[in-house]
Amino acid sequence: MSTLELNPQQEAAVNHVEGPLLVLAGAGSGKTRVVTYRIAKLLDMGVLPSDILAVTFTNKAAAEMRNRIRILKNAQVLASTFHSLGSRILRESIGALGYKTDFAIYDEEDSEKLLKNCLEQLQLGGDKKVAKEMRQQISTAKNNLESPDGVVDKSLGLVYGAYQTALKECNALDFDDLLYLTVKLLQEHETVRQEYQNRWLFILIDEYQDTNFAQYSLTKLLVEKHQNLFAVGDPDQSIYSWRGARYQNILNFERDFPGAKTIVLDQNYRSTNNILQASNALIEHNPDRYEKKLWSAGSEGEKITVFIGQNERQEAEFVALRILKMAADRSIPLDDIAIFYRTNAQSRAFEDALLSRRINYSIIGGLSFYARREIKDILSYLRLVISNTDLISFLRTINLPKRGLGPAALDKLAEAAAQKKLPIFTLCEELASDPNFVHGLKLSAKQHSGLTNYVRLIHRLRDARPSLKIHELIAELIAESNYLDFLKEDPETMQDRKENIDELMGKAAEWEEEREHPTLQLFLEELTLRSTAEEKTDLPSIKLMTLHNSKGLEFSLVFLVGLEEDLCPHINSKDNPESIEEERRLCYVGMTRARKYLYLTASIYRFMWGTFRPMRPSRFLKEIPVRFLQNSSPTSPMIQEESTSDPEGFSEGEKVYHHQFGAGTIQKAYHSSFGLTYDVYFDDSDTTRTLAAKFAKLKSL
């Protein structure tokens, strides 16, 4: 490997071997390359791949890192998220905490249901809002490593304690347990701690600014013996404080790890100087910053385009038209274009605009495939195949399709289960073979046969499991359970849901092929922990995502949309100056993803909560000096300037040709905020489209 292509700071980082090192890596400063080369360097020196642990922020980033090392050095290095790492450790060693190693992992939805259940048991009512709030508080407590006894609010502690007990009875862990229990395990069990301290000699943590207290503590525990910690991060890109992240961890690094060295990477290789300096100017509005000014030897580039539309529809139209224009004029591949927004709900207007112009797009994140109802139903069935104790999966599947076992019957069963001190599914097994197993429990004939069928179904699947592939097991499950009967209840969505299930089977088959030791348990775990951002798309497509999901990515052309007060910065951040600073960092992260072209857009009215709300441009727009900006809004003279190159106008009834939509007829010619605009009827698609003359490039036929 040649280090010629590295600058002196990068080289120093790559060549660092022993002791703690903090790399303050600004946006676009070649962080990925440094991390990869440094691992390669360790391997060159004879460090074994199994001695190295790399922790990344997402599973996707972890997969990429593994891939790079495999290609570069043909070596298998362990790279995972903190949560996956926790799961790995706990699967091996959680026995010391009195749990079983085949625990299920509950996502937020599952956890909330269980918590709601606990609240009902404690006679605290089953209000969903309360459950949601409580779950958040318990999550915060766990991320701060507070036990049920340790929390200040005693009534919270009571619920928290009950919830932990319930989880244990279900043989399940929630997301936060993967960190909380791992730390607890290592803190309380000397031999286990030593084992893991000895396992990895070199530990690398990416996105260190977004570690919370539990993750920080886990890091400290793991590196305690060898002190070979290589942490990479950028306090200006800390955007997860609401998840307990403390960017102060990065500022305290030298205190926490005595003898630590710090290297600053401040040369940016990604963006044009216009984009970079505008981003610098924005982030400088944050007080108390660790001073770091990114610079670039690159060209000035084009100015950042600002567009302020009348409403979100117009904003989206502008973006769609501009994408077509830029893709055509500058031959930018669709994969190299992205739209970032603050909230998932904003994607809709852009989807509509892109859809109507036949621009391929994919949404990264958002409603995950695995969060869909039908997928979770199937996965719950599979979890029950593994475990008798998984209450949440039982409750989810027992009446799918209808088996006559509604809430009232389930209450009775739950009560009987508590009385007999049996997991509810075990109780059902007993009842299936002996209807009089519980004294005084009366089920109707229909209910009893429904319950018996359900138990038999699970047993059949358990028997079949060893001889079947996962996708075959799913097929079996669908067939035997008559799950499709349930889908038929909603004919509107049935086709979609069926296709999703087919896709799940496809993914299962694919996953099983790729894996050396595929197990059902591992399959379920990976699906639960998988970040929503791991979609594989075959066709080139524009990427739509939240600002949070944009972290770590880069695109030639970026649209940062919805830059309005109360949206970005979000209204919920207003009461707290620190939250506003985080919103500013979020905006900064978005801007610095752009290589060549950056668009900042907003709209004057936005349809929210059922009505049009007037919006004000974001303060962040005003914090960027105008010398980096050019205005493309309808009211600006800029638009006329662009319009001068318009082709001669067409008149109504004239035949025209569009490179994408084909032959069409002008229905109407008029002036809109985009200048000369046509409504054109296209024969091919039998639709009328509104096109701006200056973008659409219509030819006469």
Next chain:
DNA sequence: GAATCGTCTGTTTTT
């Protein structure tokens, strides 16, 4: 126990 209809309530961000 299930289906249907109205009412209400709400939108940050995610491993």
Next chain:
DNA sequence: CAGACGATTC
């Protein structure tokens, strides 16, 4: 405006 939730009826 949606989607979730609860009350009412079958």
